[in-house]
């Protein structure tokens with residue numbers, strides 16, 4: 001078991017916490033977690049990097065070493081790095097002079113380990129995360145990660161952050177396959193592929209299929225895009241591990257039926273036990289979602305979205 005810490009960015013906090021836990025659980029079902037304000041501590045077999053590379057709403061993350069009382073007694077938790085920096089993250093309700101604390105801890109460690117301080121490009125960053133209950137110490141080296149490119153955009157496209165987070169809520173690891181039966185420009189497929197999760201896109205509009213194919217090709221992804229209605233799921237259900245999709249919800253996206261009817265019919269096509277993560281416009285009652293986990297995402301006064309995990 002390793003302990004990792006994640007400081008959330010502050011957007012959609014409940015969603016952000018659950019996303020982290022779902023990512024970890026996709027590799028280790030025995031994941032344990034603890035939340036203190038915007039800090040999430042995860043205990044699992046998975047390294048912080050593996051989780052942080054996938055997570056959408058994380059500001060900083062790293063290995064958690066433990067807690068500390070006195071900054072003068074802080075030891076460097078790993079062997080001497082070439083360069084280092086110290087960062088204090090204050091999540092407590094008290095005012096703390098974080099720059100002063102960073103300077104003080106930096107000076108103490110510098111003397112002890114004889115490494116150079118580099119604020120712009122440190123080989124190792126020491127994090128001191130202060131909450132109302134605890135003072136944590138952790139560390140991280142650089143995290144390299146590339147966002148997928150989107151060659152063609154479209155007004156009805158889903159915010160990539162929601163798409164990525166939804167893929168993660170499906171709790172799949174690399175090599176598994178999601179299907180987005182309303183793929184539009186392919187936002188969800190791009191996010192899945194960028195995390196090593198295979199994807200199959202379906203859209204009944206051939207123009208949207210073409211856009212998705214171009215967006216996938218721009219990143220060298222080879223997912224299949226099928227020009228059909230969502231009923232095509234019936235033909236690929238044995239090759240699919242989860243459905244992750246953004247249901248058509250209004251006049252902007254060309255749809256054949258009202259959204260409630262589409263969702264109910266979609267659910268009748270998807271195998272009962274298959275994990276299904278949908279986003280739709282708030283304002284309709286779907287009986288099958290009574291017991292499902294839901295998150296509301298406010299956009300503006302006439303648009304609140306709901307992410308549901310079934």
Ligand SMILES: C[S@@+](CC[C@H](N)C(=O)[O-])C[C@H]1O[C@@H](n2cnc3c(N)ncnc32)[C@H](O)[C@@H]1O
Nearest residue numbers: 157158182184185187203204205229230246255
């Ligand atoms: C809300 S948009 C999806 C946007 C997409 N998530 C993106 O980021 O670009 C819904 C898509 O569903 C497609 N669609 C509507 N009704 C459909 C149906 N019955 N079967 C398959 N696709 C459908 C539309 O062509 C549209 O591209």
